[in-house]
Amino acid sequence: MSRTSLKNWPCSFARVADILGDKWTLLILRDAFYGVSTWSGFHKSLRVARNILSDRLDKLLEAGVLERMPVRPGVERYEYHLTDAGRELFPLVVSMTQWGDRWLLSVNKEPVRLIDREQGAPVQPVAVQARDGRYLRARDVTFEPGPGASKELHRFLEQLQDSGEA
Amino acid sequence: MSRTSLKNWPCSFARVADILGDKWTLLILRDAFYGVSTWSGFHKSLRVARNILSDRLDKLLEAGVLERMPVRPGVERYEYHLTDAGRELFPLVVSMTQWGDRWLLSVNKEPVRLIDREQGAPVQPVAVQARDGRYLRARDVTFEPGPGASKELHRFLEQLQDSGEA
Numbered sequence: 001m002s003r004t005s006l007k008n009w010p011c012s013f014a015r016v017a018d019i020l021g022d023k024w025t026l027l028i029l030r031d032a033f034y035g036v037s038t039w040s041g042f043h044k045s046l047r048v049a050r051n052i053l054s055d056r057l058d059k060l061l062e063a064g065v066l067e068r069m070p071v072r073p074g075v076e077r078y079e080y081h082l083t084d085a086g087r088e089l090f091p092l093v094v095s096m097t098q099w100g101d102r103w104l105l106s107v108n109k110e111p112v113r114l115i116d117r118e119q120g121a122p123v124q125p126v127a128v129q130a131r132d133g134r135y136l137r138a139r140d141v142t143f144e145p146g147p148g149a150s151k152e153l154h155r156f157l158e159q160l161q162d163s164g165e166a
Numbered sequence: 167m168s169r170t171s172l173k174n175w176p177c178s179f180a181r182v183a184d185i186l187g188d189k190w191t192l193l194i195l196r197d198a199f200y201g202v203s204t205w206s207g208f209h210k211s212l213r214v215a216r217n218i219l220s221d222r223l224d225k226l227l228e229a230g231v232l233e234r235m236p237v238r239p240g241v242e243r244y245e246y247h248l249t250d251a252g253r254e255l256f257p258l259v260v261s262m263t264q265w266g267d268r269w270l271l272s273v274n275k276e277p278v279r280l281i282d283r284e285q286g287a288p289v290q291p292v293a294v295q296a297r298d299g300r301y302l303r304a305r306d307v308t309f310e311p312g313p314g315a316s317k318e319l320h321r322f323l324e325q326l327q328d329s330g331e332a
Contacts, residue, residue, distance in 0.1 A: 011277055011278070012262075012263050012264075012265075012266025012267045012270060012271060012276065012277065012278075013192075013193075013196050013259070013262055013263045013266060014193060014196075015266050015270050016262045016263070016265055016266040016270070017189045017192040017193055017196075017262070018189055020187075020192075020262070021186075021187065021188050021189030021190075021191070021192045022187050022188070022189070023183045023184055023187030023188075024187075025187070026179075026183040026186075026187045027179075027180060027183055030179050030180075030183070033304050034309065034326060035326055064269065082304075085265075085269040087303065087304060088265060088268070088269070089265060090294055090303060090304045091257075091261045091292045091293050091294050092258060092261045092262060092265065093179070094294050095257045095258045095261060095292070096178075096179055096182045096183070096186070096258060097178050097179045097182070098178075099178075099182060099251075099254060099255060099258065100178025100179060100181050100182040101178045101312075102254070103230065103251040103254070104178060104181050104182070105178060105314060106314075108313055108314075109312075109313055109314035110178065110312040110313065110314050111177055111178065111311070111312050111314045111315045111316070111319055112177070112178075112309050112310070112311065112312055112315065112319070112323070113309075113310045113311070113312040114294075114307045114308075114309060114310075115307060115308045115309075115310050116296040116297070116300075116302060116306065116307055117306055117307060117308055118296065118300070118306070119296060119297065119298065121296070121297050122297075123294055123295065123296060123297075123302060123307060124294075124295045124296065124297060126257045126261070126292060126293070126294055126295075127257050127292070128256055128257050128260050128280075128289055128290075128292055129289065129290045129292075130282040130284065130285060130287070130289060130290065131282070131285065131287050131288075131289075131290060132285065133299075134282075134284070136282060136289060137253065137256060138199050138248075138253060138256045140282065140283055140284070141280045141281060141282055141283060141289060142280075142281045142283055143200065143278050143279075143280060143281075144278070144279045144280075144281050145277070145278065145279070146275075146276040146277050146278055146279040147274055147275055147276065148271060148272075148274075148275035148276050148277045149277045149278065150277070153277055153278070157278070160200060160201055
C-alpha cells in the first residue's frame with residue numbers, strides 16, 4: 001500500500017500539531033487560561049530562556065491564539081490575551097490535564113480541580129460524544145472524507161476501510 | 167507577586183506537555199488512531215527522518231501511550247498499538263482536529279469527518295461540560311487545589327483568586 005504523506009494534505013490536525021506541538025507553547029497556553037497575561041508573568045511562571053518565551057509568544061500571536069494589546073492606551077507595555085480562537089482551546093487544555101491526572105498520577109491525587117462555578121461541582125471528563133450524547137471511543141467512529149478532502153485523502157481513507165484498519 | 171515555577175510542580179498538564187509537546191509525536195498519535203501500526207507505515211505516512219521516528223516511537227512506548235508486540239509469536243517484526251491510556255487520548259486528538267477545522271480552514275471545508283457508526287451522523291464538538299451537561303467556557307470554572315496539591319500550588323491558586331485573574 002503506497003501512502004502519501006498526510007502532513008502535506010489539507011489535514012487540520014497536522015496544522016494544529018505544527019502550532020501547538022511544542023512543550024513551551026502548551027505551557028504558555030495553560031498559563032493564559034490561569035489568567036497570566038504579561039511577559040514577566042509568563043517568564044516567572046515558566047522560568048524559560050527569554051528568547052524561547054518571546055519566540056513562542058510571537059508564534060501564538062501569529063497563529064491567532066493570543067492577541068497583544070497595550071496595558072493602557074499610549075503605553076508601550078503589552079498584555080497577552082486569548083483570542084476567541086484561543087479560548088476555544090479550553091477543551092484541549094482540560095482533556096490534557098484530565099488525562100495526566102488519570103494516567104500519570106495515583107488515584108485521587110489530582111493537583112488541580114476544575115469546579116463549575118454554578119454548581120460548585122467538578123466538571124465532567126472531556127469526551128467524544130454522539131449527537132444523542134452517547135460516549136464514543138475511536139472504534140465507534142469512522143473517518144469519512146469531508147467537503148474539503150483532496151483526492152489523495154479520499155484514496156487514503158478508502159484504503160483504511162479496505163484494510164479493515166479504521 | 168512571586169511565582170514559583172509551575173513546571174516543577176506536580177502539575178499533570180506540564181507532564182503531559184512534556185510527553186505530547188512535539189509535532190511528530192502528535193502526528194504519530196493521529197496515525198495510530200487512523201489504524202497505522204507498523205514502523206514502515208508511520209514512516210510512509212509521515213516521511214520523517216528514521217532517527218526522529220524511532221526516537222518518538224520509543225518515547226511513546228516509555229510514556230505508556232503505545233505498546234509494541236511481535237507481528238506473530240517468535241517473529242522479530244513488531245507492531246505498535248495504542249494502550250488503554252493511549253486510546254483515552256481520543257478526545258484530545260478529536261478536539262485538535264475540530265479546532266483546526268473551525269479556525270484554520272474556511273467554513274464547511276473540513277477534510278475529514280468523524281462519523282458515529284451507530285447513527286451515521288457527525289460527532290459533537292468536544293466540549294467541557296458540567297455534571298448536568300451545561301457547556302462550560304473557561305470563565306465558568308474556577309481552579310481549586312485538589313487532593314494532590316502542594317503548598318506552593320495552594321498559594322499560587324489563592325493568588326489567582328486574590329488578583330481576580332482566574
